[in-house]
Amino acid sequence: MTASLSAPTSRTAWLERWLSQLPAPSGPLAAVQERGREALAQQPVPSSRQEEWRFTDLSLLQDLPLAQAAAAPSGGAMSSEAGVLRLQLDGRTDPLAGVELPAGLQVLSDSELAQGLGHTLAATGCEHHWPVELNHASAGRVLALRLASRSKLKLELHSTAQSGLLPLRLLLILEEKAELELCQKIVAQGSGLISLVLEAHLARSARLQHGLVASGQADAALLAHLAIEQEPESHLALSSVTVGWGLARLEPRLVQVDGQASSTLRGLQLVGGRQIADTHSHVSFAGPEGQLDQLHKAVAAGHGRSVFNGAVQVPRAAQRTNAAQLSRNLLLSDRARIDTKPELEIVADDVKCAHGATVSSLQTDELFYLQSRGIDSDQAAGLLKRAFCEEVLRDLPPAARAWCPIEQWQLEDA
Amino acid sequence: MIRPDAPVLLEIRDLHARVEAKEILKGVNLTIRAGEVHAVMGRNGSGKSTLSKVLAGHPAYTVTGGTVHYRGENLLELDPEQRARIGVFLGFQYPVEIPGVSNLEFLRVATNARRAQKGEEELDTFAFEDLVRDRLKVVQMDPAFLDRSVNEGFSGGEKKRNEILQMALLDPLVAILDETDSGLDIDALRIVAGGVNQLATPDNATLLITHYQRLLDAITPDYVHVMAAGRILRTGGKELALELEERGYDWVDQELAALAGEVA
Numbered sequence: 222m223t224a225s226l227s228a229p230t231s232r233t234a235w236l237e238r239w240l241s242q243l244p245a246p247s248g249p250l251a252a253v254q255e256r257g258r259e260a261l262a263q264q265p266v267p268s269s270r271q272e273e274w275r276f277t278d279l280s281l282l283q284d285l286p287l288a289q290a291a292a293a294p295s296g297g298a299m300s301s302e303a304g305v306l307r308l309q310l311d312g313r314t315d316p317l318a319g320v321e322l323p324a325g326l327q328v329l330s331d332s333e334l335a336q337g338l339g340h341t342l343a344a345t346g347c348e349h350h351w352p353v354e355l356n357h358a359s360a361g362r363v364l365a366l367r368l369a370s371r372s373k374l375k376l377e378l379h380s381t382a383q384s385g386l387l388p389l390r391l392l393l394i395l396e397e398k399a400e401l402e403l404c405q406k407i408v409a410q411g412s413g414l415i416s417l418v419l420e421a422h423l424a425r426s427a428r429l430q431h432g433l434v435a436s437g438q439a440d441a442a443l444l445a446h447l448a449i450e451q452e453p454e455s456h457l458a459l460s461s462v463t464v465g466w467g468l469a470r471l472e473p474r475l476v477q478v479d480g481q482a483s484s485t486l487r488g489l490q491l492v493g494g495r496q497i498a499d500t501h502s503h504v505s506f507a508g509p510e511g512q513l514d515q516l517h518k519a520v521a522a523g524h525g526r527s528v529f530n531g532a533v534q535v536p537r538a539a540q541r542t543n544a545a546q547l548s549r550n551l552l553l554s555d556r557a558r559i560d561t562k563p564e565l566e567i568v569a570d571d572v573k574c575a576h577g578a579t580v581s582s583l584q585t586d587e588l589f590y591l592q593s594r595g596i597d598s599d600q601a602a603g604l605l606k607r608a609f610c611e612e613v614l615r616d617l618p619p620a621a622r623a624w625c626p627i628e629q630w631q632l633e634d635a
Numbered sequence: 636m637i638r639p640d641a642p643v644l645l646e647i648r649d650l651h652a653r654v655e656a657k658e659i660l661k662g663v664n665l666t667i668r669a670g671e672v673h674a675v676m677g678r679n680g681s682g683k684s685t686l687s688k689v690l691a692g693h694p695a696y697t698v699t700g701g702t703v704h705y706r707g708e709n710l711l712e713l714d715p716e717q718r719a720r721i722g723v724f725l726g727f728q729y730p731v732e733i734p735g736v737s738n739l740e741f742l743r744v745a746t747n748a749r750r751a752q753k754g755e756e757e758l759d760t761f762a763f764e765d766l767v768r769d770r771l772k773v774v775q776m777d778p779a780f781l782d783r784s785v786n787e788g789f790s791g792g793e794k795k796r797n798e799i800l801q802m803a804l805l806d807p808l809v810a811i812l813d814e815t816d817s818g819l820d821i822d823a824l825r826i827v828a829g830g831v832n833q834l835a836t837p838d839n840a841t842l843l844i845t846h847y848q849r850l851l852d853a854i855t856p857d858y859v860h861v862m863a864a865g866r867i868l869r870t871g872g873k874e875l876a877l878e879l880e881e882r883g884y885d886w887v888d889q890e891l892a893a894l895a896g897e898v899a
Binding site for chain 2: 585586587589590591592593594595596597598600601604605607608609610611612
């Protein structure tokens with residue numbers, strides 16, 4: 222009896238210890254921090270007993286150093302070139318210090334922030350998700366920007382974590398017809414956790430192209446929520462690539478508030494060794510004539526584990542929705558594991574919703590064809606793996622595409 | 636071109652092979668010398684495509700007996716890529732589509748693998764583009780096909796031209812062309828056959844696997860072999876192909892029956 226009572230405590234002891242070590246809430250996010258900490262103190266750490274976390278074990282977190290990483294010396298603006306605003310996010314220093322903002326880009330005021338922060342998380346139903354609360358509890362900064370109507374901007378965000386915890390919080394408001402190309406690079410160079418929460422609101426006819434490239438290592442974890450609200454005629458293209466993380470959990474959450482918007486989702490996750498990559502996407506159409514084009518791909522080698530869960534909600538109000546979702550998976554080892562599941566809730570009757578999932582290994586005939594031209598089997602396998610990934614990579618904005626040196630990515634076979 | 640003193644390139648002796656549990660080749664003998672064009676004809680299921688795949692080293696086929704020597708070297712102990720590098724080429728009946736792999740890059744990697752084997756220096760992107768543009772002429776191929784994925788969405792004729800383009804780049808000593816004429820209209824057949832003829836030299840040899848005489852109107856064989864039940868039943872000159880065209884394959888069944896009778 223004692224054992225069964227003490228077991229849950231020991232599973233969450235690391236979290237209690239972490240919470241007790243956090244500095245007192247302060248800054249513009251003090252209230253959010255406080256609420257996040259209260260929530261974490263009460264909410265159990267997700268476990269495989271919950272459907273949403275069935276395949277994804279968070280136990281890696283308890284072994285990671287979770288003290289907040291010291292500020293990198295080179296915060297703020299990086300070298301920039303014409304038409305591109307390049308910022309470094311380290312979670313501590315002000316990324317905008319000394320930066321002259323380009324025309325059309327503004328920092329949200331405190332009152333706008335108080336009003337806007339959390340809005341899209343609530344609209345996409347994830348404001349109380351455990352990884353979001355973890356971000357709330359720890360993030361001391363938010364990069365909150367508004368792009369004015371009809372403005373166009375290319376923004377690059379760079380985050381490199383040496384070790385420990387790096388919480389990143391972003392809020393982006395795109396006014397009518399604003400166009401933002403956002404390239405975001407996240408790199409873990411040491412043991413630790415990167416927590417990302419991004420909220421974006423796309424007003425009518427706004428366009429956001431977001432390319433997220435996150436490369437980690439076996440003793441690092443990434444927990445990311447990307448929450449996006451779309452008004453009619455807005456366009457979202459979100460492409461994400463994760464590679465090398467001991468644990469990566471990505472939750473793109475989209476809502477088309479009145480339908481009539483278009484959303485393109487591209488995801489690629491690569492696992493080897495004993496890595497886990499999990500994408501839980503959630504797209505909800507709250508009005509008619511919305512469009513979704515989603516392709517999720519995974520490559521699993523070694524004992525790697527890939528999870529994809531693609532929820533699409535088409536309620537009665539979402540007539541004439543046109544949604545297509547495809548999950549394609551490449552299994553490179555018989556010890557790797559792939560779990561993929563579409564989750565379509567369709568109530569409206571006049572809709573087109575297609576979905577499909579495939580899991581395959583490298584095709585013998587393709588390999589033999591390449592070998593019969595003098596290409597050795599390893600190189601042939603490499604070409605085929607690259608080809609598999611290319612379908613997602615080619616949709617990244619060019620700057621983000623350049624962050625994917627796929628020929629250098631080694632998936633650990635053990 | 637038959638020259639009795641030309642060096643032997645390929646020597647197949649009593650070759651037996653199976654796919655899964657089924658024995659398909661049951662004792663094939665064939666000697667190919669430099670400068671020669673051989674045609675192997677036969678019905679579907681006679682084993683002629685199997686012969687081509689076994690020679691190229693397809694993993695689905697298991698050799699159960701016999702030998703194959705290429706310029707004196709035991710071909711059967713080499714991996715498919717090694718066979719290709721030393722100059723054995725298989726033109727596929729059904730060239731494989733590989734979405735996402737650029738045709739140009741594929742051709743360059745393959746060409747460099749063969750060049751390295753011959754002790755020639757690797758070609759960089761620019762030097763290779765020059766070479767490939769020159770070789771495209773052999774099959775009158777549109778350079779636009781270089782920028783596409785390997786064979787993806789190519790028509791039947793375009794795929795076969797791409798095969799001959801690969802042959803033109805790899806410069807093999809023994810080219811085995813498996814049903815290269817299948818799926819081609821008359822113009823495409825003329826272009827593909829023209830490419831094969833241009834590439835034939837006194838130093839290399841071609842083994843055509845085909846069903847029909849019409850390919851042999853465009854590429855004149857020195858030898859025609861009729862294959863049935865996993866063996867070469869008869870060998871002759873180009874007139875044998877004409878005879879087959881006229882009489883069909885029914886006589887093959889009679890000969891097989893007669894052979895079976897002798898054995899019994």
